Amino acid sequence: MNLDDLTFTSGEWLRATGPESDIVISSRIRLARNLAAFPFTSRVSALQKSEIEHLLREKVAQLNLSPRLDYLSVASLPALDRQFLVERQLISRELANVEGPRGVALGPQETLSLMVNEEDHLRLQVMRSGFTLESAYAEIDHVDDLLEQQVTYAFSEEFGYLTACPTNVGTGMRASVMLHLPALETSKHIDKVFRSLQKINLAVRGLYGEGSRASGHFYQISNQVTLGKSEQQILREIHAAVPQIIEFERTARRSWLNDNRQGLQDKISRAYGTLCNATMMTSEETMELLSYVRLGVNLGLIEDLSIPTINELFIHTQPAHLQKLVGESLDGEARNTARANYLRARLREAGAQSHGSI
């Protein structure tokens, strides 16, 4: 698999083709698994780590999957490429930064990724566009079954799938949904949403931002409990909570339009104008402005710019992607200039005109 080829696309899960994709960006399921006959990753010897990588790499290659997976040795990748994979959500920050033999098996559509020697020996992940937890689970469950035929997982009847960290034991499953919630955040109602989710053991995290502050108004909702509930029950609980949040966001957007259409239109137009004209742009500002533009497209206030294009811009303006697109390593200031150049070029190409009067 050629990472440079990936640079120019944005991955299946950003195609915005799934259900509710105006608000739900993607759904993701992650399973944590370990081999029964080895200590956990933090406790194995360097030699054992190599053995584990070799073994799992081999077993993954033997899986009867179509299309086939490509294995990347993350340990051999330069820092920029590792960061690239993190930005694309194909590997975790942990896998990028930890030491020792480790890798990831990827499908060409970037929906399935299997990480080797992360916190656990194996971390399976399926990511899909829109609100599609059920089909994501069906896929990952199938891959898990196939792998189970080839290796012996660490599993006890009492505690379930055994993981390095007790926060993952049992099902080993983390199911999450990424949502775009600009209206809830701006109206400050998002805190209420957080609190009600916490009551039902769902965690909310701002994506890309520090702590709970979301960058680009993106939030990730996921289950916290992995033990004592079946996989189906966990999925049902998220499945029940998400539509309510979607409805809250839609209502908040309608209120915003009703109460202050002019103000909202202006905010969106300014965001769009800045993106089209600025000569230096930080990551932070890009996320925020693109978020308003995305809202504008959803509300029909901006035409001729599509959601998949905006999704692509979100990814391509991230630091590693940008440097790969431009073809050179750039430091902070140079990056900000390159980012602005890229945005201006892409937006000009899209040829969109923001309609000022409604």
Next chain:
Amino acid sequence: MKCESCGAPATVHQTMLVAGQQQQWHLCRRCAEERNWIQNNELNLPNILQQVIGQHLTPEMDELARLICPVCGIRFMEFRAQGRLGCPHDYEFFRVGLEPILHRLHRSTRHRGKVPQAGVPQNTLELLSLRQRLRAAVEAEQFHEAAVLRDLLRQREAGHESG
């Protein structure tokens, strides 16, 4: 003020109220960094709290603190400090200490979900132990013993995979 760990001049001072008692800690920078009290030039409060509480032991916890997993060698207190267990056997070996933690995290201590299609794996402890013995033999450069263990491991694993 001298560092409680090594006697060098202490520059990191912590005063904490733990279970109604005031406790003071004084360390030099190096010892504080070794214990992960300082990360990125900032005090790592969650870590400090964990370590302090970990050392504020009740008699039961005192016993638990002394337990060392025979397979991977991790101490219970190491697990508490770093948040990660050492090997699959730890769930059984440290069960008494883990159950309250699992209860706090998940409000449950019993798995209710998917089971491997081939059923619950048996004899995994034996495989795990053999593997650790193999590692020890290799590290001690006892290659003859290592070869014997490796063959034994292969046999057992082959038997395992064919059911």
